[in-house]
Amino acid sequence: MKECKRVLKKDGLLSFSGHDYEFQIEHYKTCLQDKKFYAYADADVYWESFYPDELKTFAGKAGFSVILCEKGVVYNPSDGTILHCLCKNEKK
Numbered sequence: 001m002k003e004c005k006r007v008l009k010k011d012g013l014l015s016f017s018g019h020d021y022e023f024q025i026e027h028y029k030t031c032l033q034d035k036k037f038y039a040y041a042d043a044d045v046y047w048e049s050f051y052p053d054e055l056k057t058f059a060g061k062a063g064f065s066v067i068l069c070e071k072g073v074v075y076n077p078s079d080g081t082i083l084h085c086l087c088k089n090e091k092k
Contacts, residue, residue: 001014001016001058001059001061001062001064002062002063004062005062005063005064005089008089009089010089010090010091011088011089011090012088012089013067013086013089014059014064014086014087014088014089015084015085015086015087016055016085016087017082017083017084017085018048018049018050018054018055018082018083018085019037019047019048019049019050019080019082020049020050020071020080020081020082020083021035021049021050021051022051023071023081024037024049024080027080032049033046035048035050036048036049037049050083052069052070052071052083052085055069055083055085056085059085059087063089063091064087064088064089064090065087065090066085066086066087067086067087067088068084068085068086069083069084069085069086070083070084071083071084072084
């Protein structure tokens with residue numbers, strides 16, 4: 001995030017997303033270890049999961065102003081929700 005801040009012009013926008021921890025707890029609890037979501041059996045590959053406020057905190061610590069941070073549908077509602085965060089680089 002700090003590198004994004006460095007290379008973006010003043011008033012540049014950063015859009016990033018993360019996996020919704022609350023959805024994964026509700027629907028895929030057996031695939032979670034802490035906040036790591038293991039989607040594939042017998043594979044050491046995982047996706048990190050987040051709460052919306054965590055994404056806001058990451059952006060704020062990197063020096064971005066958060067425009068919005070919300071839940072949204074990936075492709076199919078059955079695939080779950082994803083967290084989307086839009087930020088602005090107000091200072092250079």
